[in-house]
Amino acid sequence: VWVRLHYVYPYPHVDGVLELMRDGKILPYLDIPFQHASPRILKLMKRPAHSENTLEKIKQWREVCPDLAIRSTFVVGFPGETEEDFQCLLDWLKEAKLDRVGCFTYSNIEGAPANDLPDPVPEDIKQERYERFMQVAQEISTQILKDKIGKRMTVLVDELDAEYPVAIARSYADAPEIDGNVFVEDIDKSQIQPGQL
Template identity: 40%
Template sequence: MKIGVVSLGCCKNLVDSERMMGLLRQSGHEIVSDVHEAEAIIVNTCGFIEPAKEEAINTILEMAEYKNENCRKLIVAGCLAQRYKADLEAEMPEVDCFLTISDYPKMGQILTRVLGEKVLDGYGKNTRLVSTKPWTAYLKIAEGCDNRCSYCAIPGIRGGYVSFPIEDLVAEAKQLASEGVKELVVIAQDTSRYGTDLYGRRRIWDLLTELNAIDGLHWIRVLYLYPDEIDDEFVTGIKDLKKVIPYFDIPVQHGSDKMLKLMNRRGSVESILRTVKLIRANYDMPVLRTTMIVGFPQETEEDFQMLINFIKEVRWDRLGAFTFSNEEDTPAYTMDGQISQEIMDERLERLMTVQNQIAQENGEALIGKTLEVLVENQDGLTGYYHGRGIHSAPDGIDGLIKFKSSHHYQPGTFAWVKVTKAKHHDLIGIDVLDAEEIAA
């Protein structure tokens, strides 16, 4: 059977989609990228915040139109299905099956019944069908979350934190490396907590040590590190792991202690600043990335100014910010002091104006530096190669490095580039080999 899979939301959801596709391919089905050809379509949804839910609903309705062509079965999986299954079943009769996350262990049986063709059991135990660029892949090391931030619906959707065994993760990473993956991106809702449920203590450093020893991997990037779990042992320990790049993705959410407490975030602004200082004391050129929420209930102008001052003090290399999304089934949903969308949007604009200036200045500070670049493509019109340095994760948020070279680079190979210009979040440079030849 020809099956199309549409994956929405975060990279953690993408791994689930890749596991579905691997299971289907192992069962003898053909995965097609053109939904016009698909006899069945699976939409793996996000249901985290309102914009993601809207995107999911619109995508489902769009895919339902293909039932007028070749598509015979439309299946909706993922967070939206988990969170709103009963409501969706009542409102969307064009969908043949809502496959919740709780159903995943029985995915083979359910899909066999819905599709009318055999799908094997064993979801998550088969080889994934990697859908990212072939040199980069995500490694999801845990499911769920125990942090219980007051704005977040994830624990209610995905359940509590469950670490996957180290031996299974190492075997998966070795398989990915054997298929040509050079950049492994380690993910979970909270990577820094890895192992606490399974082994009784944090074992993220142990896991990274084993991943570091895998032949073929060149970069190991870790996302979603919570600040209160980053200590001296972790920061100094990974310095010895040469493949683990100093890219610290630390979602802190705010710069006011009052707001952090209302959000049920562990730690304080002072502790976050200590963590930043620790990282910068141990690395010459670390990358610090974070996310912020503006407009959380009871955020005053004074709180917002504290956030701005905090951003100016830390000078994050990468920062994403979002207006508060009021989600049912979270403690924040009924909090007093809800902020109007107009005020939230205005604060977001002010925040990003400050951050964009910081990002530009941080980029300009890299002029003259030599950076290793993972080459991903070449622009046919300008001839510039496009790639990513350690400053940029593969999620399309962090910007690119663009460079010219008289030498030929295949996508998925590495080059050394001397930075000559910074433009917003992108860097522009020249191949070091060319620079040396010009100097000679």
Template identity: 40%
Template sequence: MIPKIRGEHISVPIDDLVREAENLVRNGTREVILIAQDLTYYGVDLYGERRLNELIQRLADVAGLEWLRLHYTHPTGFPLDILATLRERDNICNYLDIPFQHISSRMLKIMNRGITREKTEELIRKIREEVPGVALRTTLLSGHPGETEEDHAELMEFLREFRIDRVGVFMYSAEEDTHSFTLGDDVPKEVKQRRFDELMQLQQTISLELNQARIGQTYKAIIDKRTKSSFVGRTQFDSPDVDNEVIIRNRDLRVGKFYDVEVTDAGEYDLIGRVAR
């Protein structure tokens, strides 16, 4: 549905994006999130080739930009040349949002995703090899037309093996004028709900284990807001509004500033920390 609503890909020239980033930083912005329907397509319509790597290198050169974050890098056509840039540039977050949607090759074919389980797993291994410590976010679709118990079991197996850092799960809902709508909604609502619950419960366990592994470590964090009892921030491994937060009970911190934060405790979706001394 999203491509239909948003239309064709239109790449903004690199120089224009750099100027916009410079203006943002000049006015106090410290984190820039690069987002598109599919970032990996950047440049094809404008330059005749994919130029995401050149774009992020130019943006990372903007003086005063603390964090550059990438959202929606589709696995099909993923530009591997960006991995060295992520690894080498300190101000590009070790974070990638890659919407896998499913892992069963049969389901990926039905969904017109243009990739297989083998290629997906190969990509994940390559990313983790080239960018140690990278946090991966993905979205999964449960109960898509044609999904069997075997397909669902594959998805569960995939989560157990690859332990993706951040996972959003959505239950399939039929939308008119989409490819999936023509397939019919053949998975009963109660089955969708059960599969959704199983995926979320598994990911909750994985998220807790991954977060607990960060206890005792110190990370750079940005402060997003203040509550009555604490400050709320994020590490480079988390995007605003959709990912984990770190709760910091120090006093006299400043919203929008960065601090080194030691993780002292962890829950399924939040870290607890204090400013490192």
């Protein structure tokens, strides 16, 4: 059985599960909504993480559980976000080297207090920052995946390709529907079934 933790928040709860991950009791995978890295923007977002050194936390987590895969989501273009705030986010991302990331441009949500914040970011700048963010994220992901080439890992088979001798699977670092797939080639379909490790 694979147990994977999603949307772990607030961060102090992570410390209590790392040994379980290291010891194989639950998958070494965390989905943590960091949202941003600029202390000023995190404060505007009313996120408690603005007082924590999240990079240091990530380093500590990886020391306890070296195979830990970390996924997160981020928002660019939050009201008041400056180029300096955005650069802080990019620098943080480069240092954190998260395994999987998603990014969204900020948009007003009915009734949200952030709608009333001053200095909204123009749509073209939000889009440009989104593209820059995703470029950095893709470079990091590419390197992480290259480092896995040639390594053996356990995967969970989701389905068998209808035409070719290929199993479509996921590693512990790939959540269903949001992360990537692992393709196991040259299989004997009579020996492998969906749901099998």
